[in-house]
Each structure stands twice: as C-alpha cells, then as structure tokens.
Amino acid sequence: MSGAHRGGGVTRLWQALAQAQDAALEAQAQAEQQVRETGELPRAAAPYAAAHEHVRRMIMRPRRRLGRLPFALAMAAGAVALVLAVSSAVRKPALSVQLGSSAPRGEAIPSLVADARSDLPLRFSDGSTVTFRAGSSGHLEKLNSAGAELVLVRGTLQAHVIHAQTTSWILHAGPYRVRVTGTRFGLSWRSERLDLALYEGSVMVDGAVLGSGVSVRAGQRLTVASGVVRIEPLGGAPSTVALATPAARQARDPGPAGDGRPVVEPLPQASPEPGTAAEVANGASGAEDSVESGAPDLAPAPARATRLRSTGTRGAHGRHLASRGGKTTGDDEWLALADRGAYREALESAKRLGWSSLCRRLDARRLLMLADVARYSDAPVPAHRAFQALVKRFPDDRLAADAVFSLGRLAFERGRPAEAARWFQRYVSDWPRGPLAEQAAGRLLESTIRLQEPDAAHAAARAYLARAPHGAQAALARGVLADAADGSPAP
Amino acid sequence: MDRVLRLVPPSPSPDGAREQADDARLVASLKAREPGAVEALMRRYGSHLRRVLTRVLGSDDTETPDVLQEVAVIAWQSIGRLSDPLALKAWLTQIAVFTARGLIRRRHRQRWLSFFEELPERSVPWASPEMQEAARAVYRIFDRMPVDERIPFALRMLEGLELEATAAACGMSLATVRRRLVRAERRFHKMARQCDALGPWLDEVAGGRG
Numbered sequence: 001m002s003g004a005h006r007g008g009g010v011t012r013l014w015q016a017l018a019q020a021q022d023a024a025l026e027a028q029a030q031a032e033q034q035v036r037e038t039g040e041l042p043r044a045a046a047p048y049a050a051a052h053e054h055v056r057r058m059i060m061r062p063r064r065r066l067g068r069l070p071f072a073l074a075m076a077a078g079a080v081a082l083v084l085a086v087s088s089a090v091r092k093p094a095l096s097v098q099l100g101s102s103a104p105r106g107e108a109i110p111s112l113v114a115d116a117r118s119d120l121p122l123r124f125s126d127g128s129t130v131t132f133r134a135g136s137s138g139h140l141e142k143l144n145s146a147g148a149e150l151v152l153v154r155g156t157l158q159a160h161v162i163h164a165q166t167t168s169w170i171l172h173a174g175p176y177r178v179r180v181t182g183t184r185f186g187l188s189w190r191s192e193r194l195d196l197a198l199y200e201g202s203v204m205v206d207g208a209v210l211g212s213g214v215s216v217r218a219g220q221r222l223t224v225a226s227g228v229v230r231i232e233p234l235g236g237a238p239s240t241v242a243l244a245t246p247a248a249r250q251a252r253d254p255g256p257a258g259d260g261r262p263v264v265e266p267l268p269q270a271s272p273e274p275g276t277a278a279e280v281a282n283g284a285s286g287a288e289d290s291v292e293s294g295a296p297d298l299a300p301a302p303a304r305a306t307r308l309r310s311t312g313t314r315g316a317h318g319r320h321l322a323s324r325g326g327k328t329t330g331d332d333e334w335l336a337l338a339d340r341g342a343y344r345e346a347l348e349s350a351k352r353l354g355w356s357s358l359c360r361r362l363d364a365r366r367l368l369m370l371a372d373v374a375r376y377s378d379a380p381v382p383a384h385r386a387f388q389a390l391v392k393r394f395p396d397d398r399l400a401a402d403a404v405f406s407l408g409r410l411a412f413e414r415g416r417p418a419e420a421a422r423w424f425q426r427y428v429s430d431w432p433r434g435p436l437a438e439q440a441a442g443r444l445l446e447s448t449i450r451l452q453e454p455d456a457a458h459a460a461a462r463a464y465l466a467r468a469p470h471g472a473q474a475a476l477a478r479g480v481l482a483d484a485a486d487g488s489p490a491p
Numbered sequence: 492m493d494r495v496l497r498l499v500p501p502s503p504s505p506d507g508a509r510e511q512a513d514d515a516r517l518v519a520s521l522k523a524r525e526p527g528a529v530e531a532l533m534r535r536y537g538s539h540l541r542r543v544l545t546r547v548l549g550s551d552d553t554e555t556p557d558v559l560q561e562v563a564v565i566a567w568q569s570i571g572r573l574s575d576p577l578a579l580k581a582w583l584t585q586i587a588v589f590t591a592r593g594l595i596r597r598r599h600r601q602r603w604l605s606f607f608e609e610l611p612e613r614s615v616p617w618a619s620p621e622m623q624e625a626a627r628a629v630y631r632i633f634d635r636m637p638v639d640e641r642i643p644f645a646l647r648m649l650e651g652l653e654l655e656a657t658a659a660a661c662g663m664s665l666a667t668v669r670r671r672l673v674r675a676e677r678r679f680h681k682m683a684r685q686c687d688a689l690g691p692w693l694d695e696v697a698g699g700r701g
Contacts, residue, residue, distance in 0.1 A: 010683070013692040014648040017629060020622045021649070024550045025542060146553070168553060433619055 016433060019398070094144050098123040109140040124148065127162040156188040176207040176224065193225040197234055338369060343376040355382055359389035364397040371406065380410050401431045405440055412447060421447035442473035449480065511577050518576035521567065529567050536580060540587045546649040547591045547642055549630040558594055562587045584660045588642055595638045628688035636678055643668050644675035
C-alpha cells in the first residue's frame with residue numbers, strides 16, 4: 001500500500017510499523033505452511049481450518065435464538081447472562097506459582113537454582129509445569145494472566161505449558177527466545193549451545209543467528225551451536241553431518257557471528273552417498289558436534305518414544321524454499337533439489353539453465369534462493385553474482401537488504417574487508433532499522449579492524465555502542481575505544 | 492451486520508477479469524452451501540483479512556484468530572445479503588472491521604468493569620526492539636482512542652486505504668470519516684508527544700527527516 005497519503009508527519013513510523021507487521025504476518029504464514037505440510041492444524045496456527053471447522057459445527061448444531069424463548073424465561077436468561085458477563089468481564093487473575101512444596105506466590109522469582117543433585121519444579125496455577133533440572137539456574141521474570149516469562153541462565157529445563165485461549169509463555173535462553181502457546185518441550189542452554197526438543201505442539205524460536213525466527217514442531221529438535229542451526233527428527237538417527245556442510249564450515253570460521261538468517265542444515269540421510277556432506281563428516285569429525293552425543297538429557301520422564309512423530313527428511317530451510325512463489329518448468333529441478341537440501345546438485349542444475357540468465361530473469365525471492373544455494377554449496381562467486389543481481393534489479397525490495405548483508409559477509413569471508421565494510425556500511429545507512437542492522441554494525445566494526453584503519457574502527461565502534469550498548473560486539477567496541485584512549489593501535 | 496452498507500468494488504488489476512470471475516464463482520458456491528466453500532474463501536481472502544485485523548488490533552493479538560474465525564462465520568451466515576459478487580473483498584473487509592470493533596468495545600467494557608488500565612501489550616514479533624517498543628506505544632495510544640476514530644485511522648495510516656475505501660470499510664460517509672480522521676490524528680499526536688518510545692519518530696519530523 002502506498003504511504004504517500006499517510007499524513008500526520010509520522011509517515012515513517014506508519015511505514016515501518018506496517019512493514020514490521022507484514023513481516024510478522026509473512027513469518028506466521030510460513031510457519032502455518034509448515035504446519036499444513038505436516039498435516040497438523042493447531043487452532044492458533046491455522047485459523048482458516050479453525051474457521052472452517054467452526055462453521056461446520058455451527059451448521060450441524062444451530063444455536064437457539066433468545067427471541068424464541070418465552071418472555072419470562074428470556075428475562076431470567078438475560079439476568080443470568082448479565083451476571084455472567086460481569087463476572088467474565090472481571091479480568092482473569094495472574095497465575096501463581098508454587099516452588100517445590102512452598103506456598104503459592106504471585107510474583108517474579110529473581111533466582112531459581114536447582115540443587116546439584118535434584119530438580120527444581122515450578123507448578124503454575126493453570127496446570128503448567130516447568131522443571132529446572134539438577135544443576136540448572138534461571139529466574140522467573142514475569143507472571144500474568146496469560147502465562148509467564150522465564151529465563152534459563154544455564155542448564156536444562158522441561159516445560160509442559162497448558163494451552164488456553166490466550167496462553168502466552170516466553171522462555172529466554174541466552175540470546176534466544178522461545179514463544180510458546182501450549183506445548184511440551186525440553187530446553188537447554190549450556191556453553192553457548194541451544195538445544196530444544198519439542199514433544200508436543202509447536203513453538204517459534206528467534207534471536208541471534210535465528211534472526212526472524214524458525215518454527216519447531218512436535219517431534220523435532222532444534223540445536224544452535226557455533227552459528228550452525230539444525231532441525232532434525234527427535235530421537236532420529238545420530239546426526240553426523242554437523243559442521244561438515246559449507247554453511248557449517250562458515251560457522252566454524254572464527255569470523256563474526258551469523259547474518260541473522262538461519263543457516264539450517266539438511267537433515268541426515270539414511271545412507272550417505274559417497275562425497276556427500278554426511279559421508280565426509282562420518283570420516284572426518286565423527287560425532288564431535290553431534291546433537292546426540294553432546295546433548296543434555298532433554299527427554300521427558302514418561303513414554304518419550306511413544307510421542308515421537310515422523311517428520312520427514314526435509315530441513316526447515318528446504319521447506320522455506322518450497323513454500324515460496326510459483327514455479328516455472330525450467331526451474332523445477334533446482335528448486336526441488338534445493339528443497340531437499342541437495343544444494344550442490346541444485347547449483348549444478350541451476351548452472352545448466354545459465355546462471356546469467358537466471359540472474360536476469362528470476363524474481364527477488366528466487367534470486368535470494370539461488371544465491372543461498374550457491375552459498376551453501378561453497379561457491380562464493382556465483383553467490384556473489386546472484387546477490388548482486390538482486391540488489392541491482394530490486395533495490396527497493398526488502399530482500400535487497402538481506403542480499404546487501406550477505407554480500408558483506410561473503411566479502412568478509414573471502415578476505416576482502418574493504419569490500420565487506422562498504423556493504424555493511426550500506427546496510428546500516430540504507431536500513432538503519434533493518435533486522436540485521438545491529439549485526440551489520442558489528443561486522444562493519446570487525447571489517448574496519450581487519451582493515452587496520454583506526455579512525456574508521458573508532459567511528460564504527462562509537463556507532464555500534466550508540467546502537468547496541470549491550471550488543472554482542474559491545475565489548476569489542478569498548479576495547480577499540482579504550483585502546484584509542486591509551487594511544488595503542490587498534491587490535 | 493443488518494445494515495446494507497455502501498460497498499466499493501474491487502480495484503481493477505491486470506487479472507481483474509479472472510479475479511472477478513473467481514469471486515463470482517466463490518460467492519455462488521457459498522450461497523449454494525457447497526462443502527469447502529468457506530475454506531476456499533479463507534484461502535483466497537484470509538491473508539487480506541488477517542492483515543486488516545492486524546492493522547486494527549495490532550500484531551500478536553491473541554484474539555485475532557478468533558476474530559478471523561468469527562468473520563468466516565458471519566460471511567457464511569450473511570452471504571445471501573451480498574448482491575454484488577464483485578464487492579466480495581470490500582464486503583469481507585467491512586465484516587472484519589465491524590467484528591474487530593466489537594472486540595475493541597468489549598475490551599473497553601472489560602477494562603471499565605475490572606477497574607484495570609492494563610490491556611494486552613501488542614508488539615510486533617520478530618521486529619527490532621525499537622520497533623517493538625514503538626508498536627506497543629502506538630497500540631497503547633490506539634487503546635485510549637475512541638474506537639470509531641481508531642479504526643479508520645489505523646486503516647488509513649497503516650493499511651494505506653484511500654479515503655473512500657476507509658469510509659466504506661468503516662460504514663461511514665466520506666464526510667464523517669474525514670472528520671474522524673482529523674480528530675484521530677490530533678488525538679494521536681497529542682498522546683504520542685507524551686510517549687518516550689515514539690519520541691525518536693516525532694523528533695525525526697521535527698528535524699525535517701520524516
């Protein structure tokens with residue numbers, strides 16, 4: 001919608017808010033698409049189906065109308081309705097929580113530390129339970145009528161959130177946030193590693209490298225470690241593809257943190273083919289970063305195996321790719337391969353169609369997919385071309401922001417800090433409130449440090465601290481400024 | 492939804508003829524009570540309706556799915572009153588607006604009855620912290636505005652509806668909607684000036700960057 005006639009002086013506010021709402025709606029639609037693909041239709045995630053079901057029920061059981069009742073009965077019903085309306089209008093009280101066997105309380109709990117050898121159970125008045133496993137710690141930030149907000153500082157917790165119409169629970173673990181409306185899961189945050197095992201329902205997890213968030217559904221495990229995001233079947237075959245794919249190698253690089261968009265690795269195949277990432281990993285790193293080997297015990301006490309569901313073999317990124325846009329016949333093959341997570345094959349297939357031609361004709365979304373296919377295949381040159389085509393052809397598309405950031409990241413990874421700094425500077429200038437702006441500012445700082453340009457590094461450090469005084473690169477920025485004050489060279 | 496309100500025909504598009512034919516088929520199938528008709532309706536217009544509701548109620552409003560559901564139910568029940576199938580989208584928009592208005596009014600009554608000022612906080616999931624803060628502030632102000640000012644204001648400013656479309660969606664005359672928008676804007680600015688989270692946005696205007 002055009003914002004040209006949005007008067008009132010705060011045009012930018014309206015535009016930015018509308019864009020943010022659109023992005024949230026899109027994320028929600030994608031999450032629902034995932035849910036629909038798996039055949040699960042929870043009410044909150046699939047209002048279309050819910051609406052349809054409601055209509056169906058209404059048709060089957062038509063409501064009685066008040067007008068058909070005798071007058072006296074109608075009056076009595078009216079009085080009862082009034083009482084009910086008044087009582088239901090009184091706000092639902094905030095939840096209370098019972099810590100172990102203590103008396104229920106209705107306020108935040110600043111410190112929750114489970115004993116080294118025993119669990120610390122929290123029982124909420126709506127029936128939800130959160131158990132901090134032995135040796136874990138955290139705090140209860142907020143309690144309200146819809147739910148609670150908890151922070152897992154370290155260790156593991158198990159949660160069983162009871163779904164109600166307005167359930168809203170949030171769990172923080174490090175830089176990540178798990179948004180819950182009713183589900184059962186285990187969450188672990190240890191040594192900068194996030195591990196979420198979902199037994200029932202679905203949740204959205206966002207923050208840090210997850211950027212705008214990924215949806216995790218029942219029977220899946222999400223892990224984020226060293227910048228690598230993985231979603232895999234819960235209790236599936238041991239995952240040994242970790243840190244073997246190009247994306248994983250990028251994450252292993254001691255360079256800056258992720259770009260805000262999840263790098264979701266393909267799920268492990270049953271029998272790895274020669275030369276594939278899985279085969280390489282089997283021979284190389286073993287189970288060094290395997291979720292199964294390193295994961296804390298997230299299993300709920302009873303009947304875990306019976307609750308597992310088949311989740312197919314496609315990664316979340318694959319689903320994401322598949323859900324975008326229509327397809328033309330020529331693009332079917334590389335899109336399908338990308339959908340399966342076979343990025344190298346997708347790259348070869350796309351190349352056969354002519355990379356230049358694809359860069360000229362694809363729309364913004366597919367260009368981004370194409371670039372990602374190349375990036376995940378460790379092919380920076382074609383990735384660069386695709387990203388650049390996106391920026392050049394669709395400079396006003398919001399995906400151009402992603403492409404500009406990715407170009408900066410590619411340049412940084414290819415040892416071209418000057419070029420990287422230009423791209424990150426462009427992102428910060430053109431999309432100062434973009435979802436990756438903070439990370440772009442951080443990477444700009446790193447690029448200028450690598451360039452050994454003290455003035456530029458100081459400027460970048462100041463700009464970063466002004467934007468994110470508690471951000472991931474705040475310590476680095478302060479270090480740069482402190483060095484400047486001491487008269488020593490930038491790191 | 493007993494009143495017959497003015498309806499604005501859908502705006503023309505390159506695929507206008509096909510869309511009109513699709514709408515006509517959809518309306519016919521709804522009137523014929525064909526199985527799957529509501530599902531088809533929501534598949535076609537669900538995202539539009541959800542966007543309208545998001546503008547009016549805010550992102551992350553836990554009752555949006557319920558309102559959407561209610562819209563589907565009303566559409567199913569009242570489809571017989573829609574005489575012009577080409578006005579389907581505008582008609583649905585109007586239902587969504589009226590249903591959201593009912594919800595807002597109910598919340599206002601609840602707030603009054605429960606002596607609580609607190610209303611659900613509506614941020615924008617996945618947006619930057621500044622944007623989330625601004626979104627919460629905007630909807631806090633919206634919650635304090637009269638509903639018949641708030642809704643046209645949200646549709647005009649956030650959804651970017653033209654005046655005529657705003658008036659049609661809200662079931663108001665052009666003159667009324669114009670008057671309410673002026674009042675709403677004045678009211679919004681007055682409250683926004685007292686809100687820290689919106690300060691930077693207002694400052695930008697003052698600095699000539701807006």
